Amino acid sequence: xxxxxxxxxxxxxxxxxxxxxxxxxxxxxxxxxxxxxxxxxxxxxxxxxxxxxxxxxxxxxxxxxxxxxxxxxxxxxxxxxxxxxxxxxxxxxxxxxxxxxxxxxxxx
Amino acid sequence: xxxxxxxxxxxxxxxxxxxxxxxxxxxxxxxxxxxxxxxxxxxxxxxxxxxxxxxxxxxxxxxxxxxxxxxxxxxxxxxxxxxxxxxxxxxxxxxxxxxxxxxxxxxxxxxxxxxxxxxxx
Numbered sequence: 001x002x003x004x005x006x007x008x009x010x011x012x013x014x015x016x017x018x019x020x021x022x023x024x025x026x027x028x029x030x031x032x033x034x035x036x037x038x039x040x041x042x043x044x045x046x047x048x049x050x051x052x053x054x055x056x057x058x059x060x061x062x063x064x065x066x067x068x069x070x071x072x073x074x075x076x077x078x079x080x081x082x083x084x085x086x087x088x089x090x091x092x093x094x095x096x097x098x099x100x101x102x103x104x105x106x107x108x
Numbered sequence: 109x110x111x112x113x114x115x116x117x118x119x120x121x122x123x124x125x126x127x128x129x130x131x132x133x134x135x136x137x138x139x140x141x142x143x144x145x146x147x148x149x150x151x152x153x154x155x156x157x158x159x160x161x162x163x164x165x166x167x168x169x170x171x172x173x174x175x176x177x178x179x180x181x182x183x184x185x186x187x188x189x190x191x192x193x194x195x196x197x198x199x200x201x202x203x204x205x206x207x208x209x210x211x212x213x214x215x216x217x218x219x220x221x222x223x224x225x226x227x228x229x
Contacts, residue, residue, distance in 0.1 A: 001171075033213035037153070044204055044219035045145075045153060051213060088153050092214035096170045099153040 004100035023089035030093035117223035130205030141208035146201035
């Protein structure tokens with residue numbers, strides 16, 4: 001069973017700054033089947049990145065994903081006010097398909 | 109436009125049962141894998157189960173629900189279901205249905221608004 005560990009748990013930044021969120025897997029994620037989701041309070045999650053580095057439809061290019069194997073990163077180049085939310089990584093390499101515990105990106 | 113609307117949530121007693129439904133529209137339902145994801149109050153996301161497309165030939169469950177929950181679909185009714193039996197307090201959560209993005213891997217590109225299930229005596 002692959003466990004995903006996200007860091008940091010909370011990230012406090014200001015609009016305009018860049019953000020780097022990490023997701024580490026306990027075993028290699030096959031075929032880099034790794035996604036990132038954004039969730040705002042009271043809303044369903046939104047797919048940002050799939051296949052570790054491909055942006056989903058309609059996602060701004062300030063969001064980028066990278067990594068392979070066990071180490072993955074979500075980078076937000078210039079934070080907009082609407083980007084402050086909780087971010088989850090998720091793998092579908094082999095069942096069970098777990099989510100990370102989330103990173104809370106909050107306004108400083 | 110793609111819409112997913114869950115229903116059937118509510119209060120159930122420990123050991124009881126509930127059946128969730130997810131009504132899909134705006135896409136060819138039978139062509140898509142469908143998934144249930146849940147989120148306990150104030151907690152993170154937990155993948156629950158998925159079912160493959162037209163023939164429901166592939167079904168997988170998380171260990172936490174295996175043997176208690178059953179996912180199914182009715183492609184003629186464009187509907188996804190989750191039969192939840194032997195409910196426990198730890199099953200209390202908002203349950204989301206989600207559509208697979210139809211790329212390699214299992215990714216959820218559309219989600220319902222979620223339905224709350226509360227298990228309490």
